[in-house]
Amino acid sequence: MLDPAQLSPEACACYTRIQKRLREQNAWRDEYALGLAPLAAQCAAYLRDARALAAMKDTDKHKRLLETELKRTHRRTRQALKQWFVALPPPEMNAQGEDAEIAKLCAPLPKLVAPLD
Numbered sequence: 001m002l003d004p005a006q007l008s009p010e011a012c013a014c015y016t017r018i019q020k021r022l023r024e025q026n027a028w029r030d031e032y033a034l035g036l037a038p039l040a041a042q043c044a045a046y047l048r049d050a051r052a053l054a055a056m057k058d059t060d061k062h063k064r065l066l067e068t069e070l071k072r073t074h075r076r077t078r079q080a081l082k083q084w085f086v087a088l089p090p091p092e093m094n095a096q097g098e099d100a101e102i103a104k105l106c107a108p109l110p111k112l113v114a115p116l117d
Contacts, residue, residue, distance in 0.1 A: 007037060008044050010106040015040035017105050018086055027085060039080050043102050046070075046077045050098045074099055 007015055015036055022028040049070055056063050074091075078099070081088055086105075094100040 011040040011044035014105040
């Protein structure tokens with residue numbers, strides 16, 4: 001099982017935002033922690049792959065195959081989010097070609113400001 005402390009920064013942000021949503025709905029249970037970590041990692045992996053694909057040249061012979069696989073990954077990731085009761089609007093792609101809602105979940109968390117002495 002994936003420990004939440006081992007998540008990438010993007011996955012950690014996703015984990016934090018989904019946990020916050022579930023807490024606001026009074027639906028969070030501590031035992032969800034280990035199950036939510038792989039979902040957050042899946043969201044971050046989808047974004048990583050979408051960004052890598054966008055950086056590929058259109059002439060790359062493998063790009064079309066990778067686009068097909070990314071669509072499958074996208075569909076599975078959204079289905080997994082729905083299973084966790086994460087309300088999602090219909091899929092909308094941002095200017096970078098990523099699912100806008102997944103990109104928001106994985107966006108960097110705000111930095112905490114240290115108290116002044």
